[in-house]
Amino acid sequence: xASIKKAIxxxxxxxxxxxYLYKLGGGHGVQFEKYNGIYFDCSSFLSFALYHGGFYxxxxxxxxxxxxxxxxxxxxxxxxxxxxxxxDNLKSGMIIFYSDSPYGHTAMMINNNELVEASTDNAPKxxxxxxxxxxxxNWEYVAYTDDTDFDIGIWDSKSIYALLGNMxxxxxxxxxxxxxxxxxxxVGLGVGLIQWSNAGSYQANWNAIIEKANAYGFNSNNPxxxxxxxxxxxxxxxxxxxKTSGGYYPSSNFHLTGKEFVYNSKNKxxxxxxxxxxxxxxxxxxxxxxxxxVTKAKELSKILPNFNKTIDDIGYxxxxxxxxxxxxxxGTNIYLPNDDCKLYxxxxxxxxxxxGSDRPIIYNKKKRNGMIxxxxxxx
Numbered sequence: 001x002a003s004i005k006k007a008i009x010x011x012x013x014x015x016x017x018x019x020y021l022y023k024l025g026g027g028h029g030v031q032f033e034k035y036n037g038i039y040f041d042c043s044s045f046l047s048f049a050l051y052h053g054g055f056y057x058x059x060x061x062x063x064x065x066x067x068x069x070x071x072x073x074x075x076x077x078x079x080x081x082x083x084x085x086x087x088d089n090l091k092s093g094m095i096i097f098y099s100d101s102p103y104g105h106t107a108m109m110i111n112n113n114e115l116v117e118a119s120t121d122n123a124p125k126x127x128x129x130x131x132x133x134x135x136x137x138n139w140e141y142v143a144y145t146d147d148t149d150f151d152i153g154i155w156d157s158k159s160i161y162a163l164l165g166n167m168x169x170x171x172x173x174x175x176x177x178x179x180x181x182x183x184x185x186x187v188g189l190g191v192g193l194i195q196w197s198n199a200g201s202y203q204a205n206w207n208a209i210i211e212k213a214n215a216y217g218f219n220s221n222n223p224x225x226x227x228x229x230x231x232x233x234x235x236x237x238x239x240x241x242x243k244t245s246g247g248y249y250p251s252s253n254f255h256l257t258g259k260e261f262v263y264n265s266k267n268k269x270x271x272x273x274x275x276x277x278x279x280x281x282x283x284x285x286x287x288x289x290x291x292x293x294v295t296k297a298k299e300l301s302k303i304l305p306n307f308n309k310t311i312d313d314i315g316y317x318x319x320x321x322x323x324x325x326x327x328x329x330x331g332t333n334i335y336l337p338n339d340d341c342k343l344y345x346x347x348x349x350x351x352x353x354x355x356g357s358d359r360p361i362i363y364n365k366k367k368r369n370g371m372i373x374x375x376x377x378x379x
Contacts, residue, residue: 004093004145005355006325007053011045011108011116012351013327015129017310022121022128033058042106043068045118045129046095049108050075065104068097069141077143085142090134092355098140105137110355111155126308131351155353156264158301162273163233163353164346165297169285170195173342176224176321176331178202193229193349194283196245208232208245215242220324226348227325236281237262251279270297304350307343314340326352 014020019038026039032051040048047062055075063071069079072095082096090096090109097106107117110131118129164173171177171193179190179197188197191205199205209223213231216238220228236248237258248258254276260266261276268276274294278286286293311320311328319341321331326348330341
């Protein structure tokens with residue numbers, strides 16, 4: 001079944017891989033399943049994203065901005081004037097486009113503030129296909145589907161950085177690490193990004209991650225990947241009732257409910273949010289060295305927006321593993337060898353949460369679903 005989230009996640013993964021470049025006409029005129037090139041323009045980029053999201057068959061080909069309106073309508077999208085929707089109502093998964101002569105342009109929102117696009121070849125290689133802040137343009141249209149839940153993208157960026165600041169010292173950003181590298185001799189036998197612990201064994205702690213992610217609507221039997229663990233974290237924060245291997249409990253000194261933490265609805269600083277999560281979740285490593293987790297979270301807020309290294313750039317192939325949703329990441333039961341490996345995983349987590357991993361996709365035509373804004377494309 002088609003999934004706009006999978007389309008977004010493919011698009012973001014390509015934007016984060018500097019080998020893919022912009023070229024007018026790139027990716028057009030060839031069946032999706034037969035194209036193995038590195039070039040896309042704005043419309044072929046979104047066409048391939050929709051193919052990877054299950055909207056197209058492998059034998060189909062890309063649309064252009066000149067026929068994007070009709071192409072998206074045929075795919076089942078509702079297309080509306082941008083003026084009917086407005087900038088303030090943009091959400092993850094919305095496709096925006098215009099069709100000015102001689103060229104149009106199209107992009108996809110990954111949250112209400114950022115978009116992903118194939119932009120221009122008149123830019124550095126790492127910016128030709130990019131994630132960027134939303135910008136005003138001559139947007140004409142927005143497209144959305146009737147069978148996708150778009151009540152997504154609720155994570156505040158400061159909250160994500162605060163979470164990452166905790167993870168950095170709990171697990172070295174490694175979803176597959178076990179406390180004391182699986183050798184035992186420790187009380188909690190913690191596992192994963194936030195060191196789920198105290199269920200009685202390493203395996204019991206891994207099982208708790210699966211139980212929480214499944215209860216949240218994420219169907220996977222692999223607890224050792226980023227996407228599953230993000231779902232388990234969200235389950236805990238958004239009032240999940242399963243407390244095996246720990247949970248989130250608002251502390252008296254930094255009193256935020258899990259929902260208030262995720263939304264940052266009280267507009268707290270990164271420092272406050274790091275401490276709220278550390279106390280609420282019982283994460284002790286971030287508190288060492290005069291709150292090293294706070295220092296790291298603030299540092300990540302400055303570094304991560306400009307971090308564009310790929311796995312090919314970083315290397316360490318023997319530590320590369322696969323996430324069924326997010327693709328390659330750094331894992332295995334080791335301390336990750338350098339900061340670039342950790343930052344790569346940080347970037348995956350940040351993009352996953354900010355682009356709408358917060359809710360399971362619900363296919364229910366009786367429920368009001370979110371919109372995808374689509375604009376005529378730039379070729």
